[in-house]
């Protein structure tokens with residue numbers, strides 16, 4: 001089993017010859033700089049950039065960046081833990097050359113996700129990409145599992161010519177409406193072209209429910225690549241919008257009191273090439289292991305929220321009857337259950353069947369969210385966990401007696417409640433490792449304290465353009 005103290009695998013410092021070839025190729029295509037991208041504990045994308053010609057040197061030695069960002073809050077205040085938050089020390093950012101891509105909507109730039117590695121060349125315990133890779137590797141080693149994941153992306157388009165503290169939706173038409181598709185059609189066409197040029201396999205793009213809201217879904221990938229993709233897609237959505245004079249918000253709650261932006265996670269597990277979510281003798285075709293995996297996620301949802309819904313704004317979105325899934329309930333393709341079992345279309349179930357987790361938003365660090373969801377599922381599988389009765393319809397409409405009989409309870413209604421559950425959850429804490437688990441707790445507590453006593457309108461406004 002790998003541990004956080006292991007030397008970094010894969011022969012890093014990086015593949016210098018490959019970096020030299022890529023640097024030459026990108027320079028020839030007019031790419032002048034490379035965005036080195038990672039996501040911090042608070043869910044904020046942080047970057048450094050280097051000239052394209054420096055890529056071989058960066059592959060060899062990395063680029064320096066302080067570990068202090070592990071305890072940054074979304075608005076850049078810094079909290080501390082026993083080991084993090086100090087201005088001392090440095091890390092090296094190593095780009096993943098396999099994921100390096102020229103950015104179609106930012107001519108002159110390419111993008112790559114990074115691993116953050118200590119000066120001694122060992123894994124940095126705060127590197128969320130490394131932690132996800134370790135959780136996936138552990139599940140493969142101990143249980144022979146492989147995973148596929150996809151993260152849905154929702155956002156709203158605001159008019160770019162309005163003051164920063166306001167939100168004027170860029171569309172006026174009804175939810176899912178044809179008028180909306182026409183209103184931002186030049187922008188969304190360019191978005192599809194940019195994503196295709198970047199090799200992103202888009203499944204669907206459609207106008208969503210809230211004013212100005214759109215949703216995009218992409219094909220499933222291995223978990224680390226799925227998290228990388230979520231970051232790249234958001235960078236692209238924002239860059240294309242800016243070229244069209246539009247502003248983008250991925251915030252969970254752009255306007256309080258209405259439907260928010262989710263980042264639903266689709267997850268499936270396979271063993272020996274065979275999916276666990278179809279072809280079995282349990283409900284809706286689940287195998288026994290598929291049911292246990294799903295039950296493991298359902299059981300840990302209150303604690304998971306500290307990672308999947310990490311912002312004070314997350315709890316403005318997590319309201320009943322808004323398709324965000326705010327009850328400990330599961331059901332077949334039902335939109336109000338936190339865990340939605342997707343059976344897939346007849347004939348293609350082995351490929352399509354998966355578990356969708358709804359109380360996840362795009363303030364979440366996608367690497368941490370996937371690491372914790374996988375760890376919860378694997379723990380369920382290890383314990384042979386079973387699912388309670390399924391729920392049909394909206395769990396918000398159940399009477400107290402009906403809810404109790406089905407084991408349906410409301411998920412945490414605030415970030416402090418989620419943090420309390422996370423603190424008491426040994427499985428999620430172990431998945432993240434002690435350093436990152438403490439960082440998650442400290443950052444969430446700092447984020448909660450920063451908005452203490454604020455009303456919903458003020459919280460929504462504070463985070464509207466942060467994510």
Ligand SMILES: NC(=O)CC[C@H](N)C(=O)O
Pocket residue numbers: 154208259260261262263317322323324335358
């Ligand atoms: N189509 C949908 O499921 C909408 C999801 C919803 N916007 C959310 O907050 O999760």
